[in-house]
Amino acid sequence: MARRNLGQGPTSDGSRRVLGLLVLAALTVITLDARTGDDSPLNPVRSAVGSVVGPVENATATVTRPISDLADYFTTNKSLRDDVATLSADNARLRNEVSTEPLDRKRLAELDSLTRTASETGYSLVAARVIALGPVQSFSRTVTIDAGTSAGLTKNMTVLNNDGLVGRVVQVTRSTATVLLIVDTESVVGGRLGTNSEIGFLRGRGTIGGAGRLDLELVDNAVAPSRDDVVVTWGSDNGVPYVAGIPIGKVESVVSSPRQSSRVAVIAPFVDFTALDVVGVVVPKGTQGDRTVITQGGSR
Amino acid sequence: MTAFRDAALVLVVGLAVVAQSVIFRFVAVDGVVPNLALIVVVAAAISRGSQFAAVLGFATGLLLDLAPPADHVAGRWALALVVVGYLAGRVRQDARTSPVMAVGLVAAMSFVGTSVFALTGVVLDDGVLPVDLTIKVLLISVLWDVALAPFLVPGLVWLVDRLGSYGRTTGSLASTYRMP
Numbered sequence: 001m002a003r004r005n006l007g008q009g010p011t012s013d014g015s016r017r018v019l020g021l022l023v024l025a026a027l028t029v030i031t032l033d034a035r036t037g038d039d040s041p042l043n044p045v046r047s048a049v050g051s052v053v054g055p056v057e058n059a060t061a062t063v064t065r066p067i068s069d070l071a072d073y074f075t076t077n078k079s080l081r082d083d084v085a086t087l088s089a090d091n092a093r094l095r096n097e098v099s100t101e102p103l104d105r106k107r108l109a110e111l112d113s114l115t116r117t118a119s120e121t122g123y124s125l126v127a128a129r130v131i132a133l134g135p136v137q138s139f140s141r142t143v144t145i146d147a148g149t150s151a152g153l154t155k156n157m158t159v160l161n162n163d164g165l166v167g168r169v170v171q172v173t174r175s176t177a178t179v180l181l182i183v184d185t186e187s188v189v190g191g192r193l194g195t196n197s198e199i200g201f202l203r204g205r206g207t208i209g210g211a212g213r214l215d216l217e218l219v220d221n222a223v224a225p226s227r228d229d230v231v232v233t234w235g236s237d238n239g240v241p242y243v244a245g246i247p248i249g250k251v252e253s254v255v256s257s258p259r260q261s262s263r264v265a266v267i268a269p270f271v272d273f274t275a276l277d278v279v280g281v282v283v284p285k286g287t288q289g290d291r292t293v294i295t296q297g298g299s300r
Numbered sequence: 301m302t303a304f305r306d307a308a309l310v311l312v313v314g315l316a317v318v319a320q321s322v323i324f325r326f327v328a329v330d331g332v333v334p335n336l337a338l339i340v341v342v343a344a345a346i347s348r349g350s351q352f353a354a355v356l357g358f359a360t361g362l363l364l365d366l367a368p369p370a371d372h373v374a375g376r377w378a379l380a381l382v383v384v385g386y387l388a389g390r391v392r393q394d395a396r397t398s399p400v401m402a403v404g405l406v407a408a409m410s411f412v413g414t415s416v417f418a419l420t421g422v423v424l425d426d427g428v429l430p431v432d433l434t435i436k437v438l439l440i441s442v443l444w445d446v447a448l449a450p451f452l453v454p455g456l457v458w459l460v461d462r463l464g465s466y467g468r469t470t471g472s473l474a475s476t477y478r479m480p
Contacts, residue, residue: 015351022382029375049366
């Protein structure tokens with residue numbers, strides 16, 4: 001192969017000899033340096049070379065500083081972008097926190113008064129949040145809450161919030177429950193007038209807005225409910241479906257027509273059904289679940 | 301005149317060594333910089349043959365081994381660049397006739413040089429990286445050298461030709477390269 005090289009044929013052997021010598025030299029240097037370690041004979045040479053090359057490198061670094069700044073500009077561009085992304089994420093999170101703060105405050109107040117309700121009424125409550133509102137298209141006024149059988153909920157439990165009666169549980173899954181609101185047309189609640197303990201039945205009108213009203217039909221036709229009289233639940237055996245003594249609303253007006261045999265009182269509910277958030281489900285005492293049960297003595 | 305040419309060569313080599321550790325650290329990919337010293341040695345091999353390149357490789361490698369940023373056992377780069385210079389000189393005819401071959405030669409030599417350096421490190425147990433990392437460093441360094449070779453090799457070959465074209469037998473070959 002060496003013979004093929006033009007003009008190198010005669011020097012090929014010499015070239016090989018030089019190579020051998022150089023490799024030997026390199027190996028010698030390596031051995032010298034590797035074997036002797038810290039007191040290597042090459043250290044003086046190293047420091048001598050360093051004292052020559054070092055300043056040159058220093059000067060080069062000084063001269064090329066603008067290049068380094070330029071490089072810094074490019075390399076930090078990415079980290080700056082990262083910073084911007086992180087900061088805007090932080091910003092969004094904080095802004096979100098600030099904007100939801102009134103909501104959290106309100107929620108806390110609701111929970112607080114729910115605890116008070118529990119201690120006033122003596123019922124055990126499971127706190128839950130309304131997570132969905134049934135569509136109007138299905139012609140029933142229901143909401144979904146985020147507590148289910150795992151929290152000890154079953155069908156026909158009373159649902160209330162700090163204002164008054166909300167409805168009752170009609171469907172339960174493991175983690176959610178459907179609550180039929182008392183303003184639904186299907187809902188019938190036994191009610192009692194606060195002043196004279198007269199009983200009657202409340203039916204919803206199916207609207208939940210500001211005009212959401214209930215009709216109270218008293219059992220005794222002779223009784224005339226007075227304005228602003230408070231209606232509370234009548235209650236039943238074992239508190240199914242409604243426990244007793246939960247405020248529902250107050251009498252807004254009394255409608256009586258000659259053709260009708262009974263008087264109908266229009267009740268304005270205490271609960272604002274369009275702004276339902278934290279609700280309490282009345283559960284039997286000693287209910288075990290994955291959720292805190294608020295009782296008279298506190299929460300457990 | 302000979303003294304001037306030698307000084308110029310030392311300057312070129314020194315410049316390469318300093319540049320690759322000072323200037324190119326700004327563009328280092330995972331800490332790997334182009335091996336300018338190796339490119340100089342390959343250019344010298346293309347211009348002047350294996351004997352000259354081996355000697356230059358030894359000197360350049362020793363400078364790399366001893367210049368400040370180095371903290372490895374001295375002589376490792378010297379050995380690697382001797383091998384590179386010699387091998388590059390053996391195939392220089394092909395590299396002379398085509399720029400593509402020259403770039404290929406730089407790539408091959410970059411691979412050989414870095415490998416020899418890594419292998420000596422393994423033998424001496426001096427600054428050994430895990431195998432996958434070593435291969436990564438090897439690949440990046442080859443890519444770096446290939447990227448810079450088209451810009452640097454022609455100029456360096458021309459420069460070494462100039463510095464060695466006075467009364468040397470190998471110089472005639474250099475002139476035939478420039479005027480085929």
